[in-house]
Amino acid sequence: MxxxxxxxxxxxxxxxxxxxxxxxxxxxxxxxxxxxxxxxxxxxxxxxxxxxxxxxxxxxxxxxxxxxxxxxxxxxxxxxxxxxxxxxxxxxxxxxxxxxxxxxxxxxxxxxxxxxxxxxxxxxxxxxxxxxxxxxxxxxxxxxxxxLHVSAKTDLQDAIVATGQAEAGQEDTYRRIGDSITAMLGKALLVRASVPSTFPMLLVAAGHHDVFWQYAPVLLGVAAGILIVTESGGRVTQIDGSPWRLGSPDILVTTPALHQASMDALAIAA
CATH class of the missing domain: 3.30.540.10 (Fructose-1,6-Bisphosphatase, subunit A, domain 1)
Structure with a gap:
């Protein structure tokens, strides 16, 4: 974005x-x-x-x-x-x-x-x-x-990261969520999964969390968080680092310093 x-x-x-x-x-x-x-x-x-x-x-x-x-x-x-x-x-x-x-x-x-x-x-x-x-x-x-300002953390090992559950009936997405959580458990300080998307994104904007990602996000769940995070100094892209657009298949929200490390960690669930 x-x-x-x-x-x-x-x-x-x-x-x-x-x-x-x-x-x-x-x-x-x-x-x-x-x-x-x-x-x-x-x-x-x-x-x-x-x-x-x-x-x-x-x-x-x-x-x-x-x-x-x-x-x-x-x-x-x-x-x-x-x-x-x-x-x-x-x-x-x-x-x-x-x-x-x-x-x-x-x-x-x-x-x-x-x-x-x-x-x-x-x-x-x-x-x-x-x-x-x-x-x-x-x-x-x-x-x-x-x-609001995102956190100043520079090492994923120190980061609190979170993901969101997809809507029901998306079996391939469920697999990717599980793989991504497993990948992050070996890289980050603390991994959380919650519903809905807005609140962990707000926590990134406020510096309480450092990374959020989601597969198959819906617009009403991420629109507010996207603007609040970017206006707080954070980055919003797709998980592969390409620009995020409305309708993109996934989303990655991070502090600037943790973006590349988050991409690398989540590559296993591609």
Whole structure:
């Protein structure tokens, strides 16, 4: 991904209203959250997932459409594709929904404006912890107003690395995930696997983690993290080092100093 500095002028005035809308959506979601939640069946879990989406998405979509009427909306069936030119809202109204309904803290609302296939503005609201991440292309990334920077680590042996689980039914992808974790276990300090993609990417941006990779990522899961990481000084490419584009088959997110070592370690799972 490039990290252009030529567009913040128009996007910066959008940041405050998008933050306000995203925080409000997070509060609606937080009203449904209980750390005691323990669904007893798949049917109960899916009913709770649907309830959460219905509570947040409609009002947020209306607000964003009113703010930016010309921007199209990336629908659920488009999340694995690359949108056409123009402006698009990439929104996950309940990022980490499965965590929310199991009483876990890693969930929130992500809103990203994509222009001509590049994320240019994003807000992530994580109500648990009162965390608001934001970035505008060319203007840096922030957490609750404080500037974010990736870590200064230079040796993969010292790194905390993470990957994300692919969606169900991707058997070859599952094999690659397993091979990549095995490879990293012999190279890095600590290896984690989690769902969803956004939160380990935010940890890279904040310097808590150092590397994130994923096979078969979906746009709604990585759009926000991509901009926040690049605006924090990180690198985003495909796992083989080629430029990352919307719709790419995999993604590698690192500090600049750990990029080559991460590529080398993950080559075994190609």
């Amino acid at each position: 490039t990290n252009s500095t030529d567009t913040p002028g128009e996007c910066l005035p959008l940041l405050a209203p998008v933050v306000s809308m995203t925080v409000a959506a997070g509060e609606r979601l937080n009203a449904l959250f209980s750390p005691e939640a323990r669904p007893a069946s798949r049917a109960e879990m899916f009913a709770a997932l649907e309830r959460n989406d219905e509570a947040v998405l409609g009002e947020l979509r209306n607000d964003l459409t009113e703010l930016r009427p010309q921007a199209k909306w990336i629908e659920e069936d488009q999340k694995a594709t690359s949108p056409a030119s123009g402006e698009w809202w990439a929104v996950d109204a309940v990022e980490g929904n499965v965590n929310h309904v199991h009483g876990l803290p890693d969930w929130g609302v992500t809103v990203t404006l994509i222009r001509d296939q590049e994320p240019v503005l994003t807000v992530v609201r994580q109500p648990v912890g009162d965390l608001t991440y934001s970035a505008v292309r060319g203007s840096g990334a922030h957490l609750n107003g404080s500037r």
